Amino acid sequence: MKFSTNAVHAGNEPNLKDGGFGDVIVPIHLSTTFARSKVDKPTAGLEYSRSGNPTRGALEKNLANLEHAKFAYAFSSGLAAITNILLSLKKGDHVISIDDVYGGTRRLFTRVFQDFGLEFTFADFATGKDIEKYIRKNTKMVWVESPTNPLMKIIDIASVSTAAKKYNLLTVVDNTFASPYFQKPLDLGADIVIHSMTKYIGGHSTSVAGAIMINNASLAEKIKFLQNAVGAILSPFDSFMILNGIKTLSLRMEKHQENAFKVIEFLQKNSKVRKIYFPGLPSHKGYDIAKKQMSGFSGMLSFELNTNLKSSVRFLESLKLISVAESLGVVESLIEHPASMTHASVPPEERKKIGLSDGLIRLSVGIEDTEDLIDDLSQALKKI
Numbered sequence: 001m002k003f004s005t006n007a008v009h010a011g012n013e014p015n016l017k018d019g020g021f022g023d024v025i026v027p028i029h030l031s032t033t034f035a036r037s038k039v040d041k042p043t044a045g046l047e048y049s050r051s052g053n054p055t056r057g058a059l060e061k062n063l064a065n066l067e068h069a070k071f072a073y074a075f076s077s078g079l080a081a082i083t084n085i086l087l088s089l090k091k092g093d094h095v096i097s098i099d100d101v102y103g104g105t106r107r108l109f110t111r112v113f114q115d116f117g118l119e120f121t122f123a124d125f126a127t128g129k130d131i132e133k134y135i136r137k138n139t140k141m142v143w144v145e146s147p148t149n150p151l152m153k154i155i156d157i158a159s160v161s162t163a164a165k166k167y168n169l170l171t172v173v174d175n176t177f178a179s180p181y182f183q184k185p186l187d188l189g190a191d192i193v194i195h196s197m198t199k200y201i202g203g204h205s206t207s208v209a210g211a212i213m214i215n216n217a218s219l220a221e222k223i224k225f226l227q228n229a230v231g232a233i234l235s236p237f238d239s240f241m242i243l244n245g246i247k248t249l250s251l252r253m254e255k256h257q258e259n260a261f262k263v264i265e266f267l268q269k270n271s272k273v274r275k276i277y278f279p280g281l282p283s284h285k286g287y288d289i290a291k292k293q294m295s296g297f298s299g300m301l302s303f304e305l306n307t308n309l310k311s312s313v314r315f316l317e318s319l320k321l322i323s324v325a326e327s328l329g330v331v332e333s334l335i336e337h338p339a340s341m342t343h344a345s346v347p348p349e350e351r352k353k354i355g356l357s358d359g360l361i362r363l364s365v366g367i368e369d370t371e372d373l374i375d376d377l378s379q380a381l382k383k384i
C-alpha cells in the first residue's frame with residue numbers, strides 16, 4: 001500500500017470479530033487498567049495504560065508505517081520524545097548537534113542534560129565529512145534537523161548517516177519540518193527519527209505530541225522501556241486526535257507546499273523583502289541536497305525584511321488573517337519573530353553566530369486560499 005492509503009488505514013482496521021463493533025475510526029480507550037481472567041495472562045497483552053493503550057497502540061502502528069519504521073512510540077510532546085532519546089545515553093557521552101537546532105531542543109540539551117553529564121557540540125555541518133572534526137572518543141550521537149528551524153538549512157542525511165556509522169554513532173533526525181510525506185530519514189540511513197507531532201503530523205493545533213520511529217529492535221526495546229519507565233506517554237484522547245489528523249496529511253502537505261510557492265512568488269516581487277529562505281528555491285544553498293532527499297518542500301519559509309526591528313514588529317502586528325503565534329505546520333497560517341519568540345532562549349551572541357538576525361520572520365503557510373494569504377501579507381507590508 002502507498003502513503004495516503006496507509007495514512008488513512010494503518011492501525012485503523014475495523015474489528016469485525018471478537019465482539020468488535022466495526023468502528024471505522026479507532027475509539028478513545030480511556031481505561032487506565034485492564035482486567036484479566038488469568039492472573040499471569042494480560043488480556044490482549046494490556047496491563048496498564050502507561051505501558052500500553054489500544055488507542056495509542058493504533059497510532060503507533062500508523063506512525064511506524066508513515067516513516068517506513070518497524071517500531072514507533074508516541075509521547076506527550078516532541079520534547080518528551082527527545083528527552084527519552086537522550087535518556088538512552090550515559091553520563092559522559094557526547095552529542096554533535098546541528099547548530100541551528102529548534103530552540104527548545106537546544107535549551108533541553110544545554111540547560112537540563114548538560115547538568116546530568118551529557119556533553120554537546122553545536123556545529124554547522126551539511127555532510128558526513130563535516131562532522132568528522134567534531135568527533136571525540138566519547139561521541140555517541142549526531143543530532144540532525146533538516147530543514148532546520150528557522151534558517152531552512154539542509155543536511156545531507158545519507159552522507160551524515162554513513163559517516164556516523166563508520167564511527168559507531170547513532171544518527172537522529174528531527175523530521176518535524178519535512179513531515180514523513182516529503183522525507184523519510186530511515187530510508188536514507190538514519191537510526192532514529194523524531195517528530196513534534198504538534199506540527200504537520202497532527203496538523204490541527206489540537207494536541208501537543210511527539211513520536212520516535214526506529215528500525216533497530218534492540219534500540220526500540222530501550223526506547224519502549226524508557227517510554228514506560230519515564231512515563232511521558234501520549235494520552236488516549238491526543239492519540240485519537242493525531243490519528244485523525246494523519247488521515248489528511250498527504251492532502252495538507254500538497255496544499256501547504258503549493259501555497260508556499262505562491263507566497264514566495266509574491267514576496268520575491270516585494271522590495272521590502274531582502275532575502276527568502278526556502279529549500280525549494282534553486283538559489284537556496286541546500287537546494288541540490290533537498291532535491292535529492294526530499295520529495296517536496298512543505299510550507300515552512302523564512303524571510304528577512306529590509307527594515308529595522310520596530311518595522312518588523314509593525315508588519316507582524318498589522319496582519320489580520322495570519323496569526324502571530326509560535327508553532328507551525330498546522331492548517332492555519334502562523335507567523336512569528338524567532339529572535340523574540342521561538343528562539344528567545346538562544347543567547348543573542350549565539351543567534352548572531354548562526355545567522356539568526358533580528359529582522360528574520362518565519363512563516364508557516366497554512367492551507368487557506370492563496371489569494372487571501374497574499375492579500376493579508378500585502379496590506380501588512382504596506383504599513384511599513
Ligand SMILES: *Cc1c(COP(=O)(O)O)cnc(C)c1O
Nearest residue numbers: 077078079102149176196198209
Ligand atoms: C516544536 C518542535 C519541537 C518540540 O516539540 P513540542 O511538541 O513542542 O514539544 C522539536 N523540534 C522541532 C523542529 C519543532 O518544531
